[in-house]
Amino acid sequence: MTDQPANTPADRPTWPALFNGFRRKCPNCGKGRLLHSYLKVNNQCPECGQELFHHRADDGPAYLTILIVGHLMAPSLHFTFVQYRPEPLTLFAIFALGCLSLSLYLLPRLKGAIVAYQWARRMHGFGKSG
Template identity: 50%
Template structure:
């Protein structure tokens, strides 16, 4: 449990946050859309107003998707090869599109689940009492970038 000044913050359900994120819904309310487009996260939930710009999904969703898709495609490919011994071109027309489609379909839900997890455990500024909390969404920040010497 995180403390904000002297007031304890209520716990957040990790399972609910991940499930709502996987459904590409707001991890807080489960109603509002998490994404404005394919992988662009809304700054606020359209339903409850929860701040969503704090997520730091970065490269984790693609790595997770690669692992998931690999665990689906490779055993199927090996099973088909051992049972039927098809020509190489048949493997190519089956497994390359399947790999691409599975990857594209799984990427948004996996990213959503990761954001739901970050929200539930109050990572990266999802906790207003945390030093990482930034009250200004990216769209309202100035374009100036300060470089450290």
């Protein structure tokens, strides 16, 4: 028997919720779509009915995307330039395409992870619903 009251953060495990959010799935059931279009969060999960409109992701996903892409691409750019010395236009084209592709891939996934984290920690109104 635990001493925790009902509906505490412990009944919403953070890591499975983050994993589901990164997959752009509902943090509650892991089946329903979290996002519609590219970055818009559904008002509720189509599978389990979990309300999702409470989220306050704001600029967090963009900051995390820039942080991750920058930390991956800057050392890669330096290594490539020092080792291979490609033509500047070739180097620019490859890394511009790489930065763009990685950013577009990560942005909705990181938004899903932030919404899922808020759900798991009962932040911004997520504590009121099941």
